[in-house]
Amino acid sequence: MKLTSREDLKKLREETxxxxxxxxxxxxxxxxxxxxxxxxxxxxxVMNAILEELNKRNIKATVTQTGCIxxxxxxxxxxxxxxxxxxFTYGKVKPSDVPRIISGHxxxxxxxxxxxxxxxxxx
Amino acid sequence: MQLVRAHILVCGGxxxxxxxxxxxxxxxxKELEKHKLDKEVKIVETDCHxxxxxxxxxxxxxxxxxxxxxxxxxxxxxxxxxxxxxxxxVSRLLYKAPATEEQIPGYKETDFYKKQQRVALRNCGIIxxxxxxxxxxxxxxxxxxxxxxxxxxxxxIDEIKRSGLRGRGGGGFPTGMKWEFCRxxxxxxxxxxxxxxxxxxxxxxxxxxxxxxxxxxxEGMAIGAYAIGAREGYIYCRAEYPLAIKRLKIAIAQAEELxxxxxxxxxxxxxxxxxxxxxxxxxxxxxxTALMASIEGRxxxxxxxxxxxxQSGLWGKPSNINNVETFANVPVIIKRGAEWFxxxxxEKSKGTKVFALTGKVNNTGLVEVPMGITLREIIFDxxxxxxxxxxxxxxxxxxxxxxxxxxxxxxTPVDYESLIAxxxxxGSGGLVVMDETTxxxxxxxxxxxxxxxxxxxxxTPCREGTKRMLEILTRICNGEGVPEDIETLERxxxxxxxxALCGLGNTAPNPVLSTLRxxxxxxxxxxxxxxxxxxxxxxxxxxxxxxxxxxxxxxCLRACPAGAITGEKKEPHKIDPEKCIKCxxxxxxxxxxxxxxx
Amino acid sequence: MxxxxxxxxxxxxxxxxxxxxxxxRGVKGALIPILxxxxxxxxxxxxxxxxxxxxxxxxxxxxVYGVATFYAQFHxxxxxxxxxxxCLGTACHVRGGAKIFEKMQKELGIGxxxxxxxxxxxxxxxxxxxxCGLSPVIMVNDDTYGRLTPDKLKGILDNYQ
Numbered sequence: 045m046k047l048t049s050r051e052d053l054k055k056l057r058e059e060t061x062x063x064x065x066x067x068x069x070x071x072x073x074x075x076x077x078x079x080x081x082x083x084x085x086x087x088x089x090v091m092n093a094i095l096e097e098l099n100k101r102n103i104k105a106t107v108t109q110t111g112c113i114x115x116x117x118x119x120x121x122x123x124x125x126x127x128x129x130x131x132f133t134y135g136k137v138k139p140s141d142v143p144r145i146i147s148g149h150x151x152x153x154x155x156x157x158x159x160x161x162x163x164x165x166x167x
Numbered sequence: 168m169q170l171v172r173a174h175i176l177v178c179g180g181x182x183x184x185x186x187x188x189x190x191x192x193x194x195x196x197k198e199l200e201k202h203k204l205d206k207e208v209k210i211v212e213t214d215c216h217x218x219x220x221x222x223x224x225x226x227x228x229x230x231x232x233x234x235x236x237x238x239x240x241x242x243x244x245x246x247x248x249x250x251x252x253x254x255x256x257v258s259r260l261l262y263k264a265p266a267t268e269e270q271i272p273g274y275k276e277t278d279f280y281k282k283q284q285r286v287a288l289r290n291c292g293i294i295x296x297x298x299x300x301x302x303x304x305x306x307x308x309x310x311x312x313x314x315x316x317x318x319x320x321x322x323x324i325d326e327i328k329r330s331g332l333r334g335r336g337g338g339g340f341p342t343g344m345k346w347e348f349c350r351x352x353x354x355x356x357x358x359x360x361x362x363x364x365x366x367x368x369x370x371x372x373x374x375x376x377x378x379x380x381x382x383x384x385x386e387g388m389a390i391g392a393y394a395i396g397a398r399e400g401y402i403y404c405r406a407e408y409p410l411a412i413k414r415l416k417i418a419i420a421q422a423e424e425l426x427x428x429x430x431x432x433x434x435x436x437x438x439x440x441x442x443x444x445x446x447x448x449x450x451x452x453x454x455x456t457a458l459m460a461s462i463e464g465r466x467x468x469x470x471x472x473x474x475x476x477x478q479s480g481l482w483g484k485p486s487n488i489n490n491v492e493t494f495a496n497v498p499v500i501i502k503r504g505a506e507w508f509x510x511x512x513x514e515k516s517k518g519t520k521v522f523a524l525t526g527k528v529n530n531t532g533l534v535e536v537p538m539g540i541t542l543r544e545i546i547f548d549x550x551x552x553x554x555x556x557x558x559x560x561x562x563x564x565x566x567x568x569x570x571x572x573x574x575x576x577x578x579t580p581v582d583y584e585s586l587i588a589x590x591x592x593x594g595s596g597g598l599v600v601m602d603e604t605t606x607x608x609x610x611x612x613x614x615x616x617x618x619x620x621x622x623x624x625x626x627t628p629c630r631e632g633t634k635r636m637l638e639i640l641t642r643i644c645n646g647e648g649v650p651e652d653i654e655t656l657e658r659x660x661x662x663x664x665x666x667a668l669c670g671l672g673n674t675a676p677n678p679v680l681s682t683l684r685x686x687x688x689x690x691x692x693x694x695x696x697x698x699x700x701x702x703x704x705x706x707x708x709x710x711x712x713x714x715x716x717x718x719x720x721x722x723c724l725r726a727c728p729a730g731a732i733t734g735e736k737k738e739p740h741k742i743d744p745e746k747c748i749k750c751x752x753x754x755x756x757x758x759x760x761x762x763x764x765x
Numbered sequence: 766m767x768x769x770x771x772x773x774x775x776x777x778x779x780x781x782x783x784x785x786x787x788x789x790r791g792v793k794g795a796l797i798p799i800l801x802x803x804x805x806x807x808x809x810x811x812x813x814x815x816x817x818x819x820x821x822x823x824x825x826x827x828x829v830y831g832v833a834t835f836y837a838q839f840h841x842x843x844x845x846x847x848x849x850x851x852c853l854g855t856a857c858h859v860r861g862g863a864k865i866f867e868k869m870q871k872e873l874g875i876g877x878x879x880x881x882x883x884x885x886x887x888x889x890x891x892x893x894x895x896x897c898g899l900s901p902v903i904m905v906n907d908d909t910y911g912r913l914t915p916d917k918l919k920g921i922l923d924n925y926q
Contacts, residue, residue, distance in 0.1 A: 046426035049434045053303075053312055056425075060304035077292060079378045080410050081371075081896045084909035111379020113292025114533035115279060116898020121292075130268050147182065148222075157266050165273045166293070167280045368854030371895035406801070406838055407894060409907055447797055448837030450892070464796035465828075466835040482793065525856035525897035532898050563855060599855045599897075613858050617892055623835075 069128050072105040072150050074098075077121035079112035085119035086138070093139035094122070097146050105150060118161055124149050131164035172207040173251065178225040180215025187239065188224035194243035195226075202247060222262065235260040278530075282549055284511065285535045286519045287335075287495040291379030296414050299421040302382040308427050310501035311389050315435040320350060323394040327497070329505035331517030336362055336453075336490030337568065337594045338670070339516075339583040345487060348477035349395040352485035357397040360481065360488040361388055362458060363404040363411070366450040367566030368617060370597035372521040373491035375533050377404065377411035380495065381418035385441060387494030389428065390501060392439045395487050400439065403458050405446040415443055450621035454669045455480075455488045457623070468623045469669035490595065492521055512538030516582035520593065526562075526600035527554045536581070543577045546600055557602040561685070565594025567614040568674035570681030571607065590681040592674070606703035607686040608693050612640040614678040618671065629672030632663040636679060645706045648694035657683060702764055705749045709765045712753075714739040716761035723753035723762065781806045782814070786821050796822060796832055800839055809840040845880045845887035847925040849873070850904040854893030857900040865901045866890060868915035872922060885926070 047053050067073070076082070076091045091107070098105055113121060118135030124145060125131035132155060134145060141159055148154045177183075177192045192210060199205040213227075222236035226246065233256055235246065242260060249255045274280045285291075294301040302308070314323050328343030349357060361384060365373040376384060388400050404412055419441055422428040430438045444462050452458045452467040459481045461467035480486025496518060500508045509517045516538040522545065525531050529551035536545060542562060546552070553559050561573045570591030572579060579589050586593055601610070619633040636659050639652050660676030660683075667673050683690060692698045699707040712723075712732075717739040724732045724740060731747040734740030742753070754762045785802040789795035799822070803814050810833055819826040833839040851866045870876055873886050880887040896902045899911025903921070910921055 046424070047433055048426060048431075050312055050316055053308060053427075053433055056300075057303050057306065057309070060300045064301070064304045075295075079375060080408070080894075080909060081375075081898050081911070083410070084896050084899050084902065084911040108295045109297070110293060111291045111296050112375040112533060113379075114283075114288065114375075114535075115530070116532040116896075117530050119899065132268075132271060133274075155266055155268070155271060160266075160271055162277050162280075163268065163271045163273045165275055166289075167274050167283050167285045365895065366892070368858075368893035369856045369897055370893070371897055374895045407891065444794070445798070445801060446836075447801065447839065449835065461797065462794050464794040464832065466832055468835075523897055525900065526859050531856075531900075566855070597855065597897075599859060601859055605859055610858075613855070621892075 067106070068125065072127060073123075073125040073131075074105050074107045074150070075110050075123040075125070075131075076107070077111070077113060077119060077123075078109040081112055081116050082119045082121060087120035089139050090120045090122060090137050090142065093142040094146070097142050101146070103146065103150065115161070121161070123164060125164075126150070126153055129153070133161045133164050134159040135161040171209045174209050174211055174229040176211050176213045176225075176227040176229065178215065178223055179212040180223070182215070183223035183225055186223045186237075190240040191224050191226065191238050191243060194240040195247070198243050198247040199251075202252065204247070204251060208251060226260075231256075234262040236262045278551060279532070279534075279549055282540065282544055283535055284519050284537050286499050286508075286511075287376060287383075287492050287521055288379070288533070288535045289499065290383060291375055291533075294380065296379055296381055297417050299382060299418065299425065299427075302380070306502065307382055307498075308386055308422075310498035311386050311393075311427070312433060313501055314390050314393055315433060315437055320394045320396065323390060323501070324350060326505050327394070327500060330500045330508040331505075331512070331515075332493065332496055332500060332508065333516065333583065334489060335492035335496070335520065335595070337565065337592065339593055342489060342493055345477065345489070346391060346394050348475070349397075349485050349487040352478050354485050356399075356484045357395055358481045358484055358486040359388055359392045359395060359397040359400040360455075360458070360462070360486055361400070361402040361494055362453060362455065362488050362490045363402055363408075364446045364453045364458060365405060365408075365491070365595060366453050366621075367568070367595055367597050369523065369525055369563070369566055369599045370595050371523045372533060372596045374408050374411050376491050376495050376521075377408070378414055381411075381415050382422065383495045383498055384491055385415075385418055385422055385428070387497035388441065389432070389439050390497050391487065391489065391494065393437055395485075397487070398438050398440065400441045401444050401462055401481070402441065403444045403446060403452070403462060406448060412443060412445060419443070449623070450617075451623045451669070451671050454671055457669065458488065459486065466623075468625045469671075471668065492596070513580065513582045515584055520581065520596060522596045522598045524550050524598050524600070526598075527557065527602040527605070528552070528600040529554055538582045539580045541578050541580055542572065542598075545581070545598065546577070550600065553600065553602050555602075557604065560601045560603050560605060561607070562601065563591075563599040563610070563678070564597070565592040565677075566597045567618050568592060568670065568677055569594040569597075570677045571601075571610070571685065572681075573685040576685075590684055591677070604701055604703070606644075606699055606701035607682040607689045608640065608643055608699075609701075609703045611679045611682045612637065612644055615640055615675070618675040621671065622675075623671075626666075626668035626672060628663045629667040629669075629675060632659055632667070633672075633675050635659060636663075636676065640679070643690065643693045644699075644704045646693070646697045646704070648690075650694060652694060653683065653687070653690055698765070708749045708751075709744065710742050710747055710749060710751075710753065711744075711763045711765075712740050712742055713761045713763050716759045718759055718761075720758070722756045722758065726752040726756045728752060778806050782817070796824065796829065797836070800829075800833055804839060809843050812841075843880070843884065845884050847885060847906055848887050848889065848904075849922070850889045850891045850894070852892075852894045852896070852900070852902045852904070853890045854897065854900070856897035857893075857902060860900045862901040864915055865903065865913055865918070868918055869903070872918055886922070 120137050122134045122137045148156045224238050226235040226238045249257050324346050332342045333339045449467045452461045454469045457467040457469040476486045512518050519535050521535045559574050561571045563571050615637045619637045622629045624630045660680045663676050692700050719737040729746050729748045731743045819829045853862045901913050902911045
């Protein structure tokens with residue numbers, strides 16, 4: 045689809061905003077930091093472990109990626125956001141930590157305290 | 168009926184079983200039998216206590232109702248002995264209520280983010296960089312829309328000028344003025360170029376922006392192109408950043424598909440095409456005239472200016488080059504206004520700057536701070552201080568072109584002018600923190616080695632001068648320095664600084680000159696006392712063993728790769744200085760602290 | 766029909782080279798992307814390929830050779846199947862990158878810029894991979910490994926045949 049006027053872009057912007065809002069009210073989002081530094085620290089393996097665990101337990105959640113948030117020391121970073129809830133960042137996540145995050149936070153809303161870094165907010 | 172004193176409930180849900188509840192049950196049975204409690208205490212397997220699965224295996228002891236979580240078979244003897252026999256609760260296994268969402272600190276409450284202000288990095292780590300809709304949902308391409316329909320190119324340039332934005336690639340030249348020069352140059356074909364050839368060792372700001380938010384750079388370039396009157400642009404990105412290149416390609420393709428790049432953007436009549444050029448591994452291509460030579464397919468060598476690129480640049484056409492971070496700032500300035508941007512920072516350095524904070528600091532990472540913040544705030548408040556509580560010695564700012572700022576100047580505000588006054592420069596934003604274990608002479612040699620091997624060889628001061636300086640520094644590190652070396656280094660440094668053709672050469676002596684200025688005593692120790700105070704320069708180290716402390720454990724003897732250590736078991740050992748290769752293996756393994764390193 | 770004068774592999778490479786020329790025909794500043802593409806096909810830049818490029822672009826061979834030798838990315842000699850790059854950037858330097866490089870040389874039995882006899886590995890140093898937050902860092906092919914200690918190297922190398 046090509047945008048050929050200001051109005052087209054405005055329309056697309058409103059649509060995507062509504063879509064993002066609707067999604068975050070309905071689905072759980074898991075976001076993995078996949079910059080070069082995250083990948084070097086093992087984010088790829090963590091991403092695979094997340095997909096595998098969700099698949100194995102038949103849990104519906106959107107898994108997506110993002111760039112570097114800046115905390116290289118704490119890579120790999122994984123964010124979890126439950127429907128309508130806050131987004132939380134976990135740090136130094138290993139594939140073996142993934143089941144705990146999924147069953148604790150994703151399924152039951154219990155934050156995995158020893159891994160959580162902070163509640164996400166724009167800086 | 169048998170009277171039971173206590174019940175132990177063990178969860179037998181699927182998840183607890185998979186985390187080992189069966190083993191816990193078996194261990195319990197065994198342990199109860201061992202203590203002859205099996206008649207008094209009954210084990211009951213229960214169904215899943217839904218909601219606590221990640222805490223499993225769960226064990227609950229009644230009548231008290233004590234709730235133990237994450238119990239392993241190894242924990243069972245303790246539960247039986249402490250709880251069931253002595254009536255003492257094993258508190259380390261107790262369930263603790265998880266923190267509520269409010270108890271977890273927000274980003275802004277953490278030390279790392281408290282003093283940060285993210286403008287160029289506004290979307291990094293937030294959106295999916297491979298999905299243009301996520302950028303658009305955060306008002307992306309709204310600034311391009313605004314300039315195309317509501318502003319003339321002159322108004323755009325004026326806005327950028329008033330914002331006070333200066334080049335973030337190192338030079339600090341006012342961006343609006345640069346655009347104006349290019350706009351005023353006659354010619355119907357002009358180019359806009361993004362310098363993404365981030366070559367400074369210790370810097371990764373641009374990579375993070377390109378990987379995390381490529382569209383903000385593309386949008387900034389399109390706005391710049393409209394302002395100067397270009398319809399074609401290039402992003403020159405180093406080939407060592409494959410992921411950045413991949414994400415840029417995806418981003419450009421998505422923008423083209425939506426008509427945000429290409430012919431007649433949004434029906435405004437403005438057209439803009441964007442290409443990626445992969446660098447081929449030459450640091451000097453970060454210099455703008457060399458970069459353009461490289462895009463043209465030639466050896467990336469700088470040339471004399473004038474003519475400036477704004478008059479005669481790529482393929483002889485007026486061209487404008489800015490770096491990644493500069494472009495990433497542009498859409499925000501258009502969106503929020505010049506006044507908002509100028510309200511951050513200092514009088515002459517407006518806005519924020521992204522730094523790559525690395526080296527011997529606790530919180531390494533990418534930070535964006537308002538200009539004018541002090542180095543102390545960056546290193547200690549944001550960076551959390553020095554690793555291992557060691558002593559802070561200095562910080563290298565601006566990579567191989569910059570300088571080393573010592574501990575006593577840690578309250579220097581970070582802005583273009585203050586850093587130059589301190590003998591360093593903003594550079595592209597690498598901050599490498601050093602502690603007492605870094606040798607400043609070795610560091611200067613490291614940088615010179617880098618610039619020397621990256622010198623393109625076109626002008627004599629840089630080609631020959633850096634080579635001679637490197638030879639002298641190597642000699643000093645090897646313990647062969649002579650008294651006049653310091654003066655020679657200073658003289659050579661000044662000459663290269665004043666006479667080299669391009670920025671690479673002009674700034675190459677900076678690490679040497681700044682360490683000579685602040686750490687002269689270290690040079691002197693190397694030259695006159697043949698001693699490396701930081702114990703880094705191998706040739707100057709002497710290892711020996713303190714006979715008082717040595718217990719003859721043999722650890723060092725086994726660790727020595729050169730067979731230089733001898734000694735009987737339980738007798739003090741000795742190092743043969745002839746055989747010693749000064750690798751430090753013995754020093755690392757000795758538990759008695761008996762190895763003396765001088 | 767053909768008596769297989771050339772191995773299938775060479776035929777394939779030849780085809781890719783022609784496609785590369787086609788892709789860049791008429792584009793300004795094509796020399797460097799063509800050299801990059803040719804190196805991706807052959808693994809290095811053989812002499813006859815340099816001559817082919819010079820004919821294709823109507824540039825003197827000296828010009829092509831000059832560019833190929835100016836940039837660190839280009840290689841005129843065959844290279845290993847796996848490229849091991851040890852970062853010796855500033856952050857890696859202050860966090861023990863030299864020890865990693867030393868150990869890597871020992872593991873592979875070759876020095877900087879060399880290739881093992883079985884063409885399995887080529888060892889290089891690089892000034893910065895931009896992963897300073899994880900220093901010391903190495904890169905094998907396109908994979909980056911961070912927070913290294915010398916004892917981790919062997920395990921990493923074993924993954925690359």
